[in-house]
Amino acid sequence: MRVTLFGASGLLGQDLVRELNREQNQLTAFSVEDADLRNHARVRNLVRDSRPEWILLLAAYTDVDGCEANRDLAFAVNYEGAVNVAQAAREAGSRLMFLSTDYVFDGSKRSPYETSDARKPIGVYGESKARAEERLLEILPEVCIARTSWLFGHGGKCFPATVLKLASTRPEISVVNDQRGSPTFTRDLASALVELCRASARGIVHVTNSGNCTWYEFATEIVGVSGMPAKVKPVTTAEFPRPARRPAYSVLSPASLHAYNVHMPEWQDALRRYLAGAPAASASVLP
Numbered sequence: 001m002r003v004t005l006f007g008a009s010g011l012l013g014q015d016l017v018r019e020l021n022r023e024q025n026q027l028t029a030f031s032v033e034d035a036d037l038r039n040h041a042r043v044r045n046l047v048r049d050s051r052p053e054w055i056l057l058l059a060a061y062t063d064v065d066g067c068e069a070n071r072d073l074a075f076a077v078n079y080e081g082a083v084n085v086a087q088a089a090r091e092a093g094s095r096l097m098f099l100s101t102d103y104v105f106d107g108s109k110r111s112p113y114e115t116s117d118a119r120k121p122i123g124v125y126g127e128s129k130a131r132a133e134e135r136l137l138e139i140l141p142e143v144c145i146a147r148t149s150w151l152f153g154h155g156g157k158c159f160p161a162t163v164l165k166l167a168s169t170r171p172e173i174s175v176v177n178d179q180r181g182s183p184t185f186t187r188d189l190a191s192a193l194v195e196l197c198r199a200s201a202r203g204i205v206h207v208t209n210s211g212n213c214t215w216y217e218f219a220t221e222i223v224g225v226s227g228m229p230a231k232v233k234p235v236t237t238a239e240f241p242r243p244a245r246r247p248a249y250s251v252l253s254p255a256s257l258h259a260y261n262v263h264m265p266e267w268q269d270a271l272r273r274y275l276a277g278a279p280a281a282s283a284s285v286l287p
């Protein structure tokens, strides 16, 4: 496949670049230094020159709390930037895969969200992504919107890395136990996204590791598998107020993914593979 990727240096981007190169695709990968999504002319020229079959749009302003304080920036990057890429894709005749989020939902359901469920974001980040999804479907009816959640991987800051760091210096860590979702390993996600491109996927597809947990249950598993002595204490979101509200429940149904015959491993299995491949400092805590 001939692929152009925006967001190459991000958490997911690093694994997706590796996955695409492993499969010997013709990849052109851009980071923020190469192309700011807000620069329409630049985005358009880069897409025109690389003539991709697929454009993978991962780049985004992903600081969920930062988005609350910087609404204009959130919309400039996550909405207008995405529209710039979609228009460039239309002009070049390229397919577009747009990475989106479980935060397009309000979290009031208690069963997995289907792709047909109405968007109802409760924060600026989710709102900017939800509006982008709607607009992209208008510009490019064949767009593939891959919604994912709770990413962790070796390419940067993520929840397991933070837990390992805290648990190595404190006897007890407090973690919220009233938000439920599906942790997703960037390596598993990268390989599923490539399969979706090969399958010529279109429309909304939910792509997360299988199973679900609360952040407290996730932290308990991280500490337990790592054999660390730290105790994990369950707390409520109300005890740890943050600038952005998060959905209390954002598990995404895998039905749309299974329709393409793509299946994701359980999150516990993914976590063990993440921990086994963690950098030396973290790996040293493994039993």
Ligand SMILES: NC(=O)c1ccc[n+]([C@@H]2O[C@H](COP(=O)([O-])OP(=O)(O)OC[C@H]3O[C@@H](n4cnc5c(N)ncnc54)[C@H](OP(=O)(O)O)[C@@H]3O)[C@@H](O)[C@H]2O)c1
Binding pocket: 007, 008, 009, 010, 011, 012, 013, 031, 032, 035, 036, 037, 038, 057, 058, 059, 060, 061, 062, 077, 081, 099, 100, 101, 102, 147, 148, 149, 150, 151, 152, 156
């Ligand atoms: N992380 C999650 O838990 C999660 C959950 C659901 C969905 N997603 C979605 O999945 C995708 C990948 O997430 P991720 O965690 O890998 O994100 P990430 O690590 O934050 O990477 C995003 C990349 O976009 C770049 N970027 C920011 N503003 C830009 C701009 N104006 N123009 C071009 N590039 C820009 C960032 O560069 P700088 O770092 O230099 O700013 C960063 O390298 C995103 O679209 C995100 O919304 C993520």
